Amino acid sequence: MNKKINRTNFLLLTASCLLFMFTACQKDDNLFEKPAPGEQAGEISLLFNIAGEPETRSAVDGTGNTxxxxxxxxxxxxxxxxNATCIASENIGWAEHFGNIPPTNNAQMKYKVKYNNFxxxxxxxxLAVGLDDQSGTTYGLPAAIMASGTPTTLGNANATLTSGASWTAISKSELFAGxxxxxxxxxxxxxxxxxxxRRVAGITGWFTHVPTTVGLKTVSSIRVSLYTQQNKSVPLIKRQQKPLFQDYITSxxxxxxxxxxxxxxxxxGNTGTTVSQGVYVLPTPTPPAADSYNYTILIEVVATDGSTVSSKRVKLTQGDILDSSTGQGTGVIDQESDYRFPIIANHFYSIGTATSPIDLGGNI
Known part of the structure; x- marks a missing residue:
């Protein structure tokens, strides 16, 4: 009789345990339900990577990956x-992360976003924007993009030369974004x-045999110019570059x-001396295929009276990826395309090199 009672009690106890386990499993399953849209998300961690190496070097070798x-x-x-609006703006502490000695080559940093209302x-x-010691003042960043008051929209997230600043400040300001x-x-x-x-391009020139005189005129300088005025704005979000180049702002x-x-x-003052200089410049489209715009970059030898005594157009090397002879989708074949090319962000344009400078011919 006791055996029957014990067996019955055992069966009842086992059934109760199974029921409890089943119920407990149901509750645990709720812990792994898929988050529903509209609920608040957890934190966001970002890996920032700054690539010092330019995307491409045009014409000949550039200045390295600094x-x-x-x-x-x-x-x-x-x-x-x-139309997306800026809802938060944060200094990620780049220099502090590297002990206030920021790296000058490719570098990475992990960062946990402070904003938490996702x-x-x-x-x-x-959107991340990297500034050197000049570009913050040049473009009014980081304050130019606002998360409060009238928030900046993504379509207006541009770097623009600040009011009152000289356009020459662009030439000394390195700017990164991603x-x-x-x-x-x-x-x-x-x-x-x-x-x-980089959201800027780099242009550097090396020259030798610079004449001291041309005819009766004394040479004062070498001038390197664009076919048009430099732009003062650049979109921080990279735009289309091929087949039609749209990654610029006419400004x-x-x-x-x-x-x-x-x-x-x-x-x-000495024809045997090699001279060099380089600048940053904002993206610029290819010149129109017209005789009045038969170059993108022009080198001029200038006399003391301000006149141009000689000039050379800068030409891309054969097969350069910036060659627009196929029309870049426009259907127009440009026979002068070696001289007409866009200025593209994160590209270095080298006019000669330190070991093979451009020969300006000496005295004429």
Whole structure:
């Protein structure tokens, strides 16, 4: 009789345990439910990568992979289109992360975003801008992009020469930017990466056998110029570059033609001396295929009276990727395309090299 009772009690106890385990499992399953859109997401961690190496070197070798970023600002936009508005702005502490000695080559940094009101299922655009010791003043960054008051939209997230600043400040200001679109999908940590590249181009020239006189005129300088005025604005979000080049903003830097000049080098007074100079410049489109615009970059030898005594057009090397002879999708075949090319961000344009400078012919 006792055996029967014990067996019955055992069966009842086992059934109760199974029921409890089943109920407990049901409760545990709720812990792993897929987050529902509209709920608040967890934190976001970003890996920032600054690539010092230029995307390409045009004509001949450039200046290496040195970069000079000292400060990085992160902007967060709610959405992905031009109308997405800036909702947060954060200094990520780039220099501090490297012990206040920012690296001058390719570098990475992990950062946990301070803003924490992300919504699961909503896309956000994370825009990072890297500044050297000049570009913050030149473009009024980081304050020029605002998350409060009248928030900046993504379509207006540009770097623009500040009012009252000289256009020549552009030539000394290195500027990096990159972005990533992240849609938070979980309560826990969401990860992302932003690769930052230059939003300026570099142009450097090396010259030798600079004449001291041409005919009866004394040479004062070498002048290197664009076919048009330099632009004073650049989109921080990279735009289309091929087949039609659209990664620029038409924004003449001055009301006159002064800003055509990229740089001027005083004549060394000795034909055997090699001289060099380089600048940053904002992206510029290819000149129109017309005789009046038969170059992108022009080298001029200038006399003391201001007149041009000789000039050379800068030509791309054969097969250069910037060659626009196929029309870049326009259907127009340009026989002068070696001389007509766009100025593209994160490209270095070398006019000669340190070991093979441009020969300006000496005295004539």
């Amino acid at each position: 970069q000079h970023v000292q400060y990085v600002q992160l902007y967060i936009f709610q959405g992905t289109g031009d 919504i699961i299922g909503n896309p956000y655009t994370f 972005y990533s679109i992240i849609t938070p999908t979980m309560y826990g940590l969401n990860n992302g990466r932003i690769d930052m590249y 003449p830097a001055t009301a006159n033609t002064d800003s055509k000049v990229l740089f001027t080098i005083p004549a060394p």
